[in-house]
Amino acid sequence: MAIEYLGLDSINGPLVVLEGIQDAAYDDIVEFVVEREEHKLGRIIEMYENKAVIQVFESTANMSLDNTHTKLTGHAMELPLAPEILGRTFDGIGRPIDGLGEINYVVKRDVNGLPMNPVSREYPRNFIQTGVSAIDALTTLIRGQKLPIFSGDGLPHDQLAAQIVRQASLKTEEEEEFGIVFAAMGVKHDVADYFKRTFEESGVLDHVTMFLNLADDPVVERLITPKVALTAAEYLAFDLGMHILVVMTDMTSYCEALREVSASKQEIPSRKGYPGYLYSDLASLYERAGILADKPGSVTQIPILTMPNDDITHPIPDLTGYITEGQIVLDRSLEGKSIYPPINVLPSLSRLMKDGIGKGFTREDHQDVANQLFASYSRVTDARSLASVIGEDELSDIDKKYIEFGNKFEREFIGQEKDESRSIEETLEKAWELLRILPRHELDRIDTELLNQYYKVGR
Structure with a gap:
């Protein structure tokens, strides 16, 4: 039964304190009515x-x-769900903002979801094709994996995220949804408009569910956005049998919101002012994959962070x-060479890649x-370091070959157009x-039989 209270005991930034409550629990949703007309939502984050x-x-x-x-609802935040959420756009706490009405x-x-029983988990094995060569070939995304993108301010992670959403597909002969x-989270209005416009123009919006928390939206709402998105993903996946790719940007905005709220609660800070439970909080999100x-x-x-x-x-x-199974690292020096996407493949890795590629998944080679x-x-890096000391003209013939390989590898393999989708065979x-x-x-890392089959000059 919902209980109503009149008045508050204290207000401190986004936090309010209410005394004399009964039958309330941590994480319960609270409804406020201000001046008898304006409605707001909140949630209980501490109980004394x-x-x-x-x-x-x-x-x-x-x-x-x-x-x-103040009205205590007696339950945690709940998200209304139906198959029609595909193709819809919501705010950070799951309210429709596309003008198409309620769900x-x-x-x-x-x-908040339910934890997955480790015994009931299946090992991720199947390949998801993103159309981006540096990802598909070298840091392959496997179905059921959590693979973050490490970026920096000013790098084109938004464009890469939009490209992955446009191009991602299952590499399978079976008909699967x-x-x-x-x-x-915390994106500017022009960035949000860019995502919406890109998905609409490319015709993929009908199988995309969007949750947008803007930079001028309440910081507390930012803490709910990834949970709402993952709840929608779990419904589409485990209730409707779909294979869902969740793209979340920017996790740094989420963590800074967590730090801000933690400071308001006067909690003891850990590294760089972040709360000591940052690891477990991030794990509660990432482990929902x-x-x-x-x-x-x-x-x-x-x-994406x-x-x-x-x-x-x-x-x-x-x-x-x-927490995650690898990372894709964007590099500022590659961005300076006008290479898109500026993925530095050497520090990037996918720990589950070996189990989802090869014969029966991608290709035997x-x-x-x-x-x-x-x-x-890696040898290119050594050759470039040597060339910076003695000059490129003084390099051996084989080192010059590696320099040529490195330049073409960056321009033609890592680099591709923002609307270019390559199949794994093309890659x-x-x-x-x-x-x-x-x-x-x-080429000492390739099996002799594969060299005989694929290494043919002019093939």
Whole structure:
């Protein structure tokens, strides 16, 4: 039964305190009525005996201690869900903002979700094709995986995210439904408009569900947005049997919102002012990716974060790297060469890649080609370092070949157009074109049978 209270005991930024409450629990949703007309939402984030600390999702500027009615709903935040959420756009807490009306929901789900039983998880194995060569060949995205993109301020992670949403598809002969859940946190209005316009113009909006938390939206709402998006993804995957790719940008905005609210609660800070529970909080989001053995569908995650000062040891990328299964790293020096997407393949990796590529998944030569590209590009770095000391003209013939390979690898393999989608076959053929620049005896990471089949000059 919902209980109403008149007045508040204190207000501190986005937090309000209410005393004398009964039958309330942590994470319960609270409804406020200000001046008998304006409605706001909040949630209980701390409980002390009969006192509750409530996080208000909107501004508390017009709230005072005696003009506010508080109603305890007795349940956590729930998201109304139905198959029609595909193709729709919502705000950060799941309210429709596309002018198409409310959702005629089939079910409501707690946005906090339920933890996946590790015993019931299936090992991720199938390949998701993004159409981006540097990802598909070298840091392959596997269905059910969580593979973050580490970026920096000013790098084109928004364009890459939009391209992945436009181009992502299942690489399978079976007819399986595929969908995208896109969550944006703390983005500017022009960035939100860019995503909406891009999806509409490319015709993919009908299988994309968008959740947009804008930069001028309440910071507390930002903490709910990824939970709402993942709840929608779990419904589409495990109730409707779809394979869902969740793209979340920018996780740094989420973590900064967490730090701001933690400071308002006067909690003891940890590294760089972030709360000590940042790791477990991020894990509660990232671990909602996966495949369940007894249910159809899957949830795959690509969280995108901007590294403050391009520092990969910063707490946000550092902790994210511990939880997730690899990372894709964007590089400022490649961006300076006008290479898009500026993916630095050497620090990038996909820990589940080996189990979702090769014969029966992509192509039998995929793993060997990837290993050779990594090894050869590493040699390019050594050759460039030597050339910076003695000059390129003084390099040996083989080092000059590696310099040529490196330049073409960056321009033609890593680099591609923002609307260019390459199949895995096209990506691997392009890799072989580049590997033929090098003498055959340098390709020591590829099986002899595969070399005999694919290493033919002028093939």
